[in-house]
Amino acid sequence: MIRHPRILLVLLALSLVACGGDSRLPEHQLSGDALGTRYNITLIAPPAELHKEQLSERIVSTLERIDELASTWREDSQLSLFNANLSAGWIDVSAELCGAIESSLEISRLSNGAFDITVGPLVNLWGFGPDGDSGEPPDQGAIDAAMQDVGYEQLRTDCKKPALHKQRPGLYVDLSGWAKGLAVDEVALLLEHRGLENYMVEIGGELTVRGYNAERKNWAIAIETPSTIMRRPHSVLRLTNTSVATSGDYRNYFEHDGVRYSHTIDARTGQPVSHQLAAVTVVDKSAAWADAMATALLVLGPEAGPALAETLGVAGYFLVRESSGFEELATSSFEKLRNL
Numbered sequence: 001m002i003r004h005p006r007i008l009l010v011l012l013a014l015s016l017v018a019c020g021g022d023s024r025l026p027e028h029q030l031s032g033d034a035l036g037t038r039y040n041i042t043l044i045a046p047p048a049e050l051h052k053e054q055l056s057e058r059i060v061s062t063l064e065r066i067d068e069l070a071s072t073w074r075e076d077s078q079l080s081l082f083n084a085n086l087s088a089g090w091i092d093v094s095a096e097l098c099g100a101i102e103s104s105l106e107i108s109r110l111s112n113g114a115f116d117i118t119v120g121p122l123v124n125l126w127g128f129g130p131d132g133d134s135g136e137p138p139d140q141g142a143i144d145a146a147m148q149d150v151g152y153e154q155l156r157t158d159c160k161k162p163a164l165h166k167q168r169p170g171l172y173v174d175l176s177g178w179a180k181g182l183a184v185d186e187v188a189l190l191l192e193h194r195g196l197e198n199y200m201v202e203i204g205g206e207l208t209v210r211g212y213n214a215e216r217k218n219w220a221i222a223i224e225t226p227s228t229i230m231r232r233p234h235s236v237l238r239l240t241n242t243s244v245a246t247s248g249d250y251r252n253y254f255e256h257d258g259v260r261y262s263h264t265i266d267a268r269t270g271q272p273v274s275h276q277l278a279a280v281t282v283v284d285k286s287a288a289w290a291d292a293m294a295t296a297l298l299v300l301g302p303e304a305g306p307a308l309a310e311t312l313g314v315a316g317y318f319l320v321r322e323s324s325g326f327e328e329l330a331t332s333s334f335e336k337l338r339n340l
Contacts (some may be wrong), residue, residue: 181291
């Protein structure tokens with residue numbers, strides 16, 4: 001199954017109770033385990049002729065397909081088979097895997113490598129990959145050796161074939177910063193094809209909302225306060241017809257000799273991020289794109305992250321640790337969403 005060593009802070013979809021309970025539209029909930037996390041889907045007033053059991057089976061099948069495509073936690077996934085192939089040069093892959101990697105490389109180029117799907121050797125070395133926790137930081141020699149096989153420029157795509165090119169045999173791709181958002185996008189597309197117009201799809205914190213909620217209003221999305229001991233909303237947005245993803249540094253980490261090491265690894269340095277930017281939320285039409293961009297902006301930190309987001313026109317929201325709490329930073333595109 002896909003597991004996400006970059007465990008994200010959870011975005012909660014708030015269902016606010018109306019004064020007149022009878023005025024609420026009926027909801028149908030679908031939920032379960034997938035991709036190493038939970039999925040939750042809310043359908044608003046689905047048509048009576050909708051075959052809910054059949055739809056549920058299609059959703060599970062879609063999520064299984066993404067897991068089989070992009071998991072580094074299962075040896076038989078397409079991605080794991082590509083990683084296990086120690087050939088340098090072109091390797092034939094499926095069109096779907098090639099497309100996912102080609103799309104994710106766009107974020108690498110936009111962020112100058114702050115988001116890098118070849119970070120896998122470092123993720124594994126620091127104990128946040130399939131092999132489990134190491135409990136202590138690796139030595140610099142091991143980091144330097146791993147970084148020889150890291151760098152998005154060493155990976156090329158030709159999706160007309162379709163094929164991927166490894167410049168080095170040890171190149172190891174980790175799609176955990178893309179796959180969960182991709183799964184959200186794919187499930188949302190499935191619902192669209194079934195004619196559903198009002199729904200929320202949430203998988204492990206990444207989500208897409210369409211239409212309206214049970215109160216015939218835009219969906220209320222709460223951004224969680226970065227905390228290792230409690231979960232509570234920090235701010236709330238009213239959104240529709242868009243996707244939201246958040247990346248944070250505080251859900252998955254280990255401590256050694258009084259130092260906390262985050263699961264978010266900067267592929268440019270080989271080290272976990274150590275700045276004061278605690279969490280980044282990105283709003284975009286694509287959950288996969290928002291997922292990856294949130295990771296890139298988190299790696300960039302409290303100055304370069306907001307600056308790049310503003311330059312690119314990204315709707316980004318940043319929570320920076322201060323001695324008295326959190327400083328909020330938001331791009332102009334994000335500020336416009338507050339008024340929806």
